[in-house]
Amino acid sequence: MNKVTVKAAFKASLPIMAGYIVLGMGFGVLLAAKGYSFWWAILMCVTVFSGTMQYVGVNLLGAGASVVSTAIMTLMVNARHLFYGISMLERYKDMGWRKWYAFFGLTDETYSLICLEPRLPKGADRRDFNFLLTLMNQIYWIIGGFLGAFLASLIPFNSAGLDFSMTALFVIIFVEQWELTHCRIPIYLGLGVSLVCLFIFGADNFLIPSMIGISAGLFIFRKRIENAEREAQKHD
Amino acid sequence: MIDAKHSLILIAVMAGVTILLRFLPYFVFSKHTPKAVLFLGSVLPYSLVAMLLVYCLKDTDFTSQSHGIPEIAAVAFVALLHKWKHNTLLSVLCGTIFYMIMLQFVFA
Numbered sequence: 318m319n320k321v322t323v324k325a326a327f328k329a330s331l332p333i334m335a336g337y338i339v340l341g342m343g344f345g346v347l348l349a350a351k352g353y354s355f356w357w358a359i360l361m362c363v364t365v366f367s368g369t370m371q372y373v374g375v376n377l378l379g380a381g382a383s384v385v386s387t388a389i390m391t392l393m394v395n396a397r398h399l400f401y402g403i404s405m406l407e408r409y410k411d412m413g414w415r416k417w418y419a420f421f422g423l424t425d426e427t428y429s430l431i432c433l434e435p436r437l438p439k440g441a442d443r444r445d446f447n448f449l450l451t452l453m454n455q456i457y458w459i460i461g462g463f464l465g466a467f468l469a470s471l472i473p474f475n476s477a478g479l480d481f482s483m484t485a486l487f488v489i490i491f492v493e494q495w496e497l498t499h500c501r502i503p504i505y506l507g508l509g510v511s512l513v514c515l516f517i518f519g520a521d522n523f524l525i526p527s528m529i530g531i532s533a534g535l536f537i538f539r540k541r542i543e544n545a546e547r548e549a550q551k552h553d
Numbered sequence: 554m555i556d557a558k559h560s561l562i563l564i565a566v567m568a569g570v571t572i573l574l575r576f577l578p579y580f581v582f583s584k585h586t587p588k589a590v591l592f593l594g595s596v597l598p599y600s601l602v603a604m605l606l607v608y609c610l611k612d613t614d615f616t617s618q619s620h621g622i623p624e625i626a627a628v629a630f631v632a633l634l635h636k637w638k639h640n641t642l643l644s645v646l647c648g649t650i651f652y653m654i655m656l657q658f659v660f661a
Contacts, residue, residue: 403578406583484609494602527607
């Protein structure tokens with residue numbers, strides 16, 4: 318892994334750094350409040366490595382949930398990761414041993430960044446880049462979890478709103494995709510279906526219906542999307 | 554805290570199911586990927602980022618005292634700043650500071 322790649326991955330990971338440390342700390346604080354030491358926070362950040370699930374997991378642990386209900390809850394909360402894997406089949410195809418970790422660490426944020434296929438400096442290796450970006454993000458996440466559980470109530474300043482950095486990241490990636498794509502049907506579908514499902518099913522239950530609706534919509538418009546892409550390639 | 558053994562089991566279940574979800578497409582499709590799946594893989598990122606954006610904002614309460622103005626204003630601010638400068642780090646930093654000021658001072 319050469320220096321150019323490490324530097325490029327670090328630079329790409331910077332926008333995620335603040336968000337992961339803050340959200341990781343939020344998780345650590347909550348876990349500590351249930352009586353768990355920082356070792357438990359680190360253990361979860363290393364093995365589960367899924368923000369939403371770890372927040373839900375704090376409540377499952379706190380309530381002493383059963384194995385079955387924990388498994389079902391995880392399935393529902395993280396079902397979207399199935400879709401991330403599908404998008405990475407092509408992108409991670411040639412990654413060799415790196416892909417085992419890259420698939421393991423495929424979070425919402427890492428997925429969104431890697432799908433943009435950021436331009437890399439000359440001499441950088443995209444396979445190492447994807448691997449390192451995933452790793453750096455997990456390191457931020459672990460640091461956050463540790464700090465939160467270790468310091469618990471000692472958070473030095475009013476951090477309300479700091480977690481907006483994650484939302485900002487998705488806004489940015491949204492803007493980039495908006496400008497990049499030749500066919501905006503998938504974007505309209507993603508927005509429209511999610512909003513409708515949020516309205517119908519509510520904040521806690523809208524992800525799975527959204528994913529089903531989005532897939533159905535994508536297949537309905539498949540011909541049009543593929544034609545638009547083909548047209549655009551002709552002009553490039 | 555519930556006992557350590559049950560805690561460990563629950564964490565293992567969360568980790569196991571999450572890992573399974575992340576690897577399943579690879580195990581099922583790595584040998585042969587149907588055209589339909591390739592199509593989904595290529596267009597899903599656009600739809601899913603839009604979905605994640607909705608997900609991030611799902612708890613915005615338009616009936617609260619701030620009427621969701623900090624969220625809407627900050628999202629618009631980030632989008633415009635990014636269209637203008639195209640600097641990811643700058644957009645995240647300024648957008649987050651903007652939102653925190655709105656939340657902690659303007660609509661406190």
